[in-house]
Amino acid sequence: MGELVAHLERFGYVAREPDPADRRARLIVATASGRAALALAARHIHRIEQALAAELGPESLDRLRAALARVPAAIADPSDPPSESGRS
Structure with a gap:
């Protein structure tokens, strides 16, 4: 951190x-730059979520969100390779 x-x-x-x-x-x-970057990211995330909802439908989008929430951070972070057992 x-x-x-x-x-x-x-x-x-x-x-x-x-x-x-x-x-x-x-x-x-x-900072002001940080808040601007967060606002920009939020707009992009909102646009992506709208596109996913239009393609998948709200129920499938909810299932996708739930599945992604189960992904361990070590898998999501390519700079932290998993150990030999497959877990960090």
């Missing part, structure tokens, strides 16, 4: 700010 935050920070999508409730902690907040 730390690497992801550092990467997003380097590209200006997030910033670290002091946590007013705990001076030892830092909050990770989206």
Whole structure:
């Protein structure tokens, strides 16, 4: 997670700010660029979901979502190859 935050920070999508409730902690907040990127991603996701719903129908889309939710993160992340047993 730390690497992801550092990467997003380097590209200006997030910033670290002091946590007013705990001076030892830092909050990770989206910058204006980060919020714009999130909005753009949301529009693309919405468009893709509309196309899938039109092609598959709402019930099949719901089944697809449920199936994808069961996919372990290690399988979905190609940079983290599974172990020999097939599990990370």
